[in-house]
Amino acid sequence: METGLELRHQVCFALYTASRAMTDLYRRILDELGLTYPQYLVLLALWERPAQPPTVTELGRALRLDSGTLSPLLKRMATTGLVRRERASQDERQVRIHLTADGHAMRERAAHVPFQVATATGLTLDQLVELRQTLTGLTEHIHATEGTRSR
Template structure:
């Protein structure tokens, strides 16, 4: 039970260190790290629905809505009802939001350099973290299903 032996702590510590680095790098862009991630999705493929954006970022609507509201207030995105499905809200880049991409393009290379890892190590780490996330998501789904089974048999 030593903290230094726990994988969860090392992942947490690395995430906090990355957050600190991104905070400094994104300051000039006027973005927070979650806003930067949302912009990355939009730079890659826009328009997207709010639901699609939330799924891509693993954020619920209670977290995503204020984030989008702030990006909209900054003039970087706009939200509009889908013409084909009024229940769906599309998020689009404004010209200012699209133009911000050029200023953000150096950030991934700066982060990669700051890690002290080579390209092969970074790709391996990314792939390992993807497998870890998928395994943990599976464990949560299994536990939720087992909880549901227990709740059903307790009735």
């Protein structure tokens, strides 16, 4: 007898297992570059705006990471020479994150990553774009609904 509570019917479980599979896929690909998945996400965000280094707060907002998670990650990346942390001159409470020469060079080394991931999914480019749009919309809707409820 089906009640709707079977594991195979749960959207949450499908998202969870897909997320784990995707993260494992990225891990295998990024290992060749000496990067972790969170480091790759930081680099992606920094590559988008190399002329305007973000603050830790801005970077956290873009990546949806809290400072307790992001700060140690950025310290490790600074130790490996991918980024440089620098206090903002106008407000020393803010720390800006700059790409180093190695951080910029990593962009070229990582250029193959999206293609490898896309190929491994077995989806067409159109299907991947549609999936990304659906997941982004889902996330935005849930966050908007949560914001409405907390007021």
